[in-house]
Amino acid sequence: EKIGEGRYREVYRIDDNFALKLLRSCVGKDYLGVHVEFPAQLYTSFQFGISDFNRFEYDAYKNFSSRIPSELRSSFAHIYRAGIFHGRSASLSDLIVNEDGSVSRPLSEYGAVSDTLFWKRMDAIETMLLDEKIRLADVADYNTVVQTVNGTHIPVLVDFKRYGRRTYPFQFWLVSERQLENKMRRRFQKMRDMHST
Numbered sequence: 001e002k003i004g005e006g007r008y009r010e011v012y013r014i015d016d017n018f019a020l021k022l023l024r025s026c027v028g029k030d031y032l033g034v035h036v037e038f039p040a041q042l043y044t045s046f047q048f049g050i051s052d053f054n055r056f057e058y059d060a061y062k063n064f065s066s067r068i069p070s071e072l073r074s075s076f077a078h079i080y081r082a083g084i085f086h087g088r089s090a091s092l093s094d095l096i097v098n099e100d101g102s103v104s105r106p107l108s109e110y111g112a113v114s115d116t117l118f119w120k121r122m123d124a125i126e127t128m129l130l131d132e133k134i135r136l137a138d139v140a141d142y143n144t145v146v147q148t149v150n151g152t153h154i155p156v157l158v159d160f161k162r163y164g165r166r167t168y169p170f171q172f173w174l175v176s177e178r179q180l181e182n183k184m185r186r187r188f189q190k191m192r193d194m195h196s197t
Contacts, residue, residue, distance in 0.1 A: 023089035054091040058082035060163035077158040098148040107141035118153040138162030
């Protein structure tokens with residue numbers, strides 16, 4: 001069952017516990033009103049020097065996951081493995097579901113969250129990422145799902161492929177560690193501004 005998609009990947013539900021992310025076969029770009037399709041692995045190799053976003057994300061996750069404190073681990077979807085599935089780059093991770101078994105929706109679809117515990121948890125995630133120098137450069141409402149458990153709302157980050165400055169090669173100012181931190185702070189603040197009540 002397909003449950004989501006982004007620019008580079010499609011996401012499928014596998015049973016009740018897992019999400020399978022498959023790299024798209026093609027990525028589209030518009031040039032002066034003309035739509036052009038590129039093979040995804042060729043495009044990401046040229047754009048980022050990364051041929052396999054799933055492998056890159058898995059390696060990044062392995063690199064930083066040991067630095068996530070136990071009390072925040074449930075706010076990061078665990079990635080189990082990356083490899084090839086039916087000839088396509090794939091990764092297998094936690095499927096984030098609510099207490100009723102429904103798939104947790106991205107904050108971008110969920111809308112406003114009035115639960116103060118949700119935003120306290122979001123503050124704790126931001127502080128930890130900055131303190132531990134875990135540079136998730138694409139923290140956003142479309143990469144953060146709202147999980148409902150026991151009447152409370154929990155933010156869960158589900159996408160880590162934009163890790164570090166390498167995935168923003170044309171934003172030259174991000175060579176500065178301070179600028180990369182500021183980018184993350186702005187992204188967290190944007191989520192607060194758009195979705196907190």
